[in-house]
Amino acid sequence: MSWKIGEVLPVIKQNVVDLIPEEELIDKLKRKDEIIVKYGADPSRPDLHLGHYVCLKKLRDLQDIGFKIIFIVGDFTAMIGDPTGRSKTRPRLTEEEVRENSKTYFEQVFRVLDREKTVVRYNSEWLAKLTAKDVIEIASTYTVARMLERDDFAKRYRENIPISIHEFLYPIFQGYDSYAVKADIEVGGTDQVFNFLVAREIQKHFGQEPQVILTVPLLEGTDGKLKMSKSYDNYIGLTEDPKEIYGKVMSIPDTLILKYFRLVLYYTDEQLKKIEEHIKNDPRGAKAKLAYEIVKLLYSEKEAKEAEEHFNRVFRERKIPENIPEYAVPVEGKNIIEIVYEAGLVSSKSEARRLISQKAIKINGEPVTNIEAKVKPDGEKIIKVGKRKFLKVVSKNGS
RNA sequence: GGAGGGGUACCCAAGCGGCCAAAGGGGCCAGACUGUAAAUCUGGUGGCUCAGCCUUCGCAGGUUCGAAUCCUGCCCCCUCCA
Numbered sequence: 504m505s506w507k508i509g510e511v512l513p514v515i516k517q518n519v520v521d522l523i524p525e526e527e528l529i530d531k532l533k534r535k536d537e538i539i540v541k542y543g544a545d546p547s548r549p550d551l552h553l554g555h556y557v558c559l560k561k562l563r564d565l566q567d568i569g570f571k572i573i574f575i576v577g578d579f580t581a582m583i584g585d586p587t588g589r590s591k592t593r594p595r596l597t598e599e600e601v602r603e604n605s606k607t608y609f610e611q612v613f614r615v616l617d618r619e620k621t622v623v624r625y626n627s628e629w630l631a632k633l634t635a636k637d638v639i640e641i642a643s644t645y646t647v648a649r650m651l652e653r654d655d656f657a658k659r660y661r662e663n664i665p666i667s668i669h670e671f672l673y674p675i676f677q678g679y680d681s682y683a684v685k686a687d688i689e690v691g692g693t694d695q696v697f698n699f700l701v702a703r704e705i706q707k708h709f710g711q712e713p714q715v716i717l718t719v720p721l722l723e724g725t726d727g728k729l730k731m732s733k734s735y736d737n738y739i740g741l742t743e744d745p746k747e748i749y750g751k752v753m754s755i756p757d758t759l760i761l762k763y764f765r766l767v768l769y770y771t772d773e774q775l776k777k778i779e780e781h782i783k784n785d786p787r788g789a790k791a792k793l794a795y796e797i798v799k800l801l802y803s804e805k806e807a808k809e810a811e812e813h814f815n816r817v818f819r820e821r822k823i824p825e826n827i828p829e830y831a832v833p834v835e836g837k838n839i840i841e842i843v844y845e846a847g848l849v850s851s852k853s854e855a856r857r858l859i860s861q862k863a864i865k866i867n868g869e870p871v872t873n874i875e876a877k878v879k880p881d882g883e884k885i886i887k888v889g890k891r892k893f894l895k896v897v898s899k900n901g902s
Numbered sequence: 903g904g905a906g907g908g909g910u911a912c913c914c915a916a917g918c919g920g921c922c923a924a925a926g927g928g929g930c931c932a933g934a935c936u937g938u939a940a941a942u943c944u945g946g947u948g949g950c951u952c953a954g955c956c957u958u959c960g961c962a963g964g965u966u967c968g969a970a971u972c973c974u975g976c977c978c979c980c981u982c983c984a
Binding site for chain 1: 945978
């Protein structure tokens with residue numbers, strides 16, 4: 504196979520921040536029939552979100568060009584915990600946790616990648632076999648001073664926040680992964696540049712041609728400030744309920760709308776111009792379109808429509824949604840606090856009391872004022888907690 | 903190994919014998935408002951059989967009528983010296 508550089512390069516470079524160094528990539532394309540692309544995933548967080556999607560989409564592009572994608576599950580390195588961007592040492596995972604987490608992983612990954620064309624490897628395959636002697640050799644390729652160039656390490660060191668020795672091993676082992684799979688290209692978020700550069704050193708140390716680094720932008724989460732991450736609780740999960748996805752997209756700040764269109768939906772510059780115009784005239788409408796398109800991307804047109812209708816109904820028109828979970832109450836009635844607590848709408852009974860005092864719990868639109876209030880399953884009764892939680896009261900014996 | 907500083911709620915951080923379920927900020931939740939789960943304003947934010955009670959200030963003991971605050975031991979972190 505030979506590559507038509509003029510055709511392939513623009514695809515590779517779309518939505519990419521760094522391509523280091525581009526000349527090496529062109530050189531590889533000229534010389535090599537098989538281009539190996541490495542992507543490493545940390546199974547400590549099995550729920551993938553839109554931030555991962557940006558990366559996976561890039562991998563899919565490369566896969567479609569004909570590059571070979573090697574998907575590395577960092578089951579071994581997960582026991583260290585990636586210190587990237589962290590202000591404190593991560594808790595290390597046990598082997599069982601890692602195994603458990605990787606299970607749910609692929610179902611999500613292969614919504615984007617072609618399962619048939621993706622090679623999956625676990626880095627314990629080679630890392631677990633290393634001897635202490637091997638580790639010393641690998642570790643000797645990098646110095647403490649260079650490790651401390653990494654801005655998160657530098658920051659922690661400057662601020663007297665602990666850094667464990669094993670955290671220095673993370674970039675090194677990740678680099679060794681690149682050597683183990685003979686990576687030509689490694690793809691990841693911009694926060695991975697340091698690790699990817701270490702990999703180049705390690706490959707060179709072992710006499711291998713260094714990989715080319717390709718980074719995609721980090722997507723800010725729903726808070727609009729921090730990168731999307733489960734630990735910041737600002738993420739939109741790929742397998743979340745369509746209604747949740749739609750709602751979460753609607754909650755991003757307006758300033759992020761355009762970026763989402765570009766990075767998640769891959770809109771062209773021309774299309775983006777139109778969106779820009781749309782945002783100016785009707786920001787809410789532009790965001791609604793974004794939410795719709797993202798649900799459509801992850802599910803289908805049908806779910807997107809349903810999610811949109813649900814959102815408009817519940818939040819714009821303030822009506823009750825169509826499908827509400829039911830809760831059975833005995834005919835003699837039951838205390839309102841117990842109902843919302845047992846139905847899982849609040850995390851404690853104290854919280855329920857607080858919400859009642861804030862007029863946040865309503866029955867058929869009427870705020871509950873009495874803590875002692877009993878709810879009987881007569882007639883149509885809908886309990887609403889806050890803005891988005893609903894419960895339909897039904898009789899315990901079924902009626 | 904020596905000397906000093908420190909561990910407080912989801913996070914940061916005050917408090918240093920009773921008025922401490924613990925200031926302040928962030929986050930989160932709610933109410934009002936609206937363009938929406940945006941922005942802004944206001945309130946709330948350990949639990950419970952809730953005018954009271956129970957559990958929480960690194961862990962385990964102790965002093966005291968009373969401890970986040972004082973004492974002892976242990977664990978952990980940081981700085982400087984070696």
